[in-house]
Amino acid sequence: MYALVDAVSYYASCEKVFDPSIRNKPVVVLTNNDGCICAVCPIARRLGVPKFKPYFQIKHFLAKHNVVIRSSNYELYADLSEKMMNVIARYCDNQYVYSIDESFLQFKHYSNIIDDWHEYGHKIRRAVWKETRLPVGVGFGSTPTLAKAANHAAKKLPGFNGVAIVDDDASRKEVLSRMSVTDVWGIGNRLGKRLNVLSINTGWDLANQSAKLMRTQFSVVVERTVNELNGIACLSWDDIRRPKKEIFSTRSFGQRVNDSYSLNTALVSHGAIVARKVRQQQSLIKRLVIFAASSPHDDNYYNKSIIHEFSVATDNTLTIATAISAVIHDIYLSGVNYYRCGVGAIELTNNQFMQHDMFSASDDNPELMHCYDGINNRYGNDSLKVAAEGINEKWHMRREFLSPSFTSKWRDIPKIEC
DNA sequence: TCTGGGGTCCTAGGACCC
DNA sequence: TCTGGGGTCCTAGGACCC
Numbered sequence A: 001m002y003a004l005v006d007a008v009s010y011y012a013s014c015e016k017v018f019d020p021s022i023r024n025k026p027v028v029v030l031t032n033n034d035g036c037i038c039a040v041c042p043i044a045r046r047l048g049v050p051k052f053k054p055y056f057q058i059k060h061f062l063a064k065h066n067v068v069i070r071s072s073n074y075e076l077y078a079d080l081s082e083k084m085m086n087v088i089a090r091y092c093d094n095q096y097v098y099s100i101d102e103s104f105l106q107f108k109h110y111s112n113i114i115d116d117w118h119e120y121g122h123k124i125r126r127a128v129w130k131e132t133r134l135p136v137g138v139g140f141g142s143t144p145t146l147a148k149a150a151n152h153a154a155k156k157l158p159g160f161n162g163v164a165i166v167d168d169d170a171s172r173k174e175v176l177s178r179m180s181v182t183d184v185w186g187i188g189n190r191l192g193k194r195l196n197v198l199s200i201n202t203g204w205d206l207a208n209q210s211a212k213l214m215r216t217q218f219s220v221v222v223e224r225t226v227n228e229l230n231g232i233a234c235l236s237w238d239d240i241r242r243p244k245k246e247i248f249s250t251r252s253f254g255q256r257v258n259d260s261y262s263l264n265t266a267l268v269s270h271g272a273i274v275a276r277k278v279r280q281q282q283s284l285i286k287r288l289v290i291f292a293a294s295s296p297h298d299d300n301y302y303n304k305s306i307i308h309e310f311s312v313a314t315d316n317t318l319t320i321a322t323a324i325s326a327v328i329h330d331i332y333l334s335g336v337n338y339y340r341c342g343v344g345a346i347e348l349t350n351n352q353f354m355q356h357d358m359f360s361a362s363d364d365n366p367e368l369m370h371c372y373d374g375i376n377n378r379y380g381n382d383s384l385k386v387a388a389e390g391i392n393e394k395w396h397m398r399r400e401f402l403s404p405s406f407t408s409k410w411r412d413i414p415k416i417e418c
Numbered sequence B, C: 001t002c003t004g005g006g007g008t009c010c011t012a013g014g015a016c017c018c
Helices: A008-018 A040-046 A055-064 A076-091 A117-132 A144-156 A170-175 A190-198 A203-207 A213-218 A218-229 A239-240 A259-280 A317-331 A366-379
Strands: A002-007 A027-030 A039-040 A069-070 A095-099 A103-106 A136-141 A163-166 A247-257 A283-293 A303-314 A338-350
Touching: A002 A144, A002 A283, A008 A039, A008 A069, A008 A076, A027 A040, A069 A163, A076 A103, A076 A117, A095 A239, A103 A213, A117 A136, A117 A163, A117 A213, A136 A144, A144 A170, A144 A218, A163 A170, A170 A203, A203 A213, A203 A218, A213 A218, A218 A338, A247 A259, A259 A283, A259 A317, A259 A366, A303 A317, A303 A366, A317 A366
Parallel strands: A027 A069, A136 A163
Antiparallel strands: A002 A103, A002 A136, A027 A039, A095 A103, A247 A338, A283 A303, A283 A338
16 A cells, blocks of 8 residues: 655645744745746635746736735755655655655555554544644545545545545546546646547546556556556555655856856856765766756857766766866856856766776765765755855845745744733 | 846757768 | 668756656
């Protein structure tokens, strides 16, 4: 049995944790640079606020309905995520944190211990709410895709109240026939439209297709989804937890950048983020892509990328920073108003099997990076930086509606007045 | 006045080589 | 004179997710 536990409009719910005065109000959270709407709380959803629309296009509508607007406060969301995941982990010995607000649980040999999955799901919900004030939905299913579907039902379909179980034919039919096919994990808008043409409109319609036929008409991914919807597991626990094949850090600037120094500081900062994530999943970077671009909405769209190959795969932030700084003059073109830039590790290797270079000494220093990560984990990721990342760079993102740093700054810690 | 997210994976097609 | 295969690497773009 699998379970998927995830939060209801996570970012918006996080904003409500330390500010009870907005709990009963419509709340939306904006993406980086306050560009688009990326989280809509249930109250705002009922007003008809769409997800992923550019903020400036919907500004007036939000003002008219007194919607509370917040910029993304990632430090807060990351801290609350850790708390939430720790609570959930107590309920299963096999947890995989899939994203900032989702975790899969695999229950092996639990059938003797748990006789009422429904009650168990509510136990998890109550504990998370009590300890973090975050609302979560819990979906149980015999395959990961069914657990996802059950989670959808738990949160979105009337009558489920936060917990759903899909483990037999009756519950499969009940849940899948009430789900649009695009609510199935792995079926997006494009595939949805093509499936609709074939009169496949609900999850149940899709489950009743021939998997083989779906493969020839669409892809191996759709074939797998059909099987999963029928209780035939295709995604193993190892598939879900597989290390990433690529790791990127990219961002648009708070204000346009047109000098090479600023561009370099931004790129080195992205390099540091990528390196940190790579160390977390115990990989090493063999090849790195470094890119910078103007906006695709500009008249003369400019986009330049360079691939750097390390002779010895590395996870060392200093080595990566040096490599980036060495190519900045091939990336930078005077006169371009840069809109975004980024760095991506596009070829990764396992750090257990490091291939050394016979002809050059390795400058990797695992102890240094271990110490560096230790300090940043303890005091926040900005505590220790490479000098080339710069200090207080003007390109940092716009966050006009930022909530206080309730969990990471002494001055912002909530006060209780008696 | 201007404003348009970020991450991951996959594939088609072009360039190049033998 | 004309036509032919298969591999690798790279890039751009599509698709999906949140």
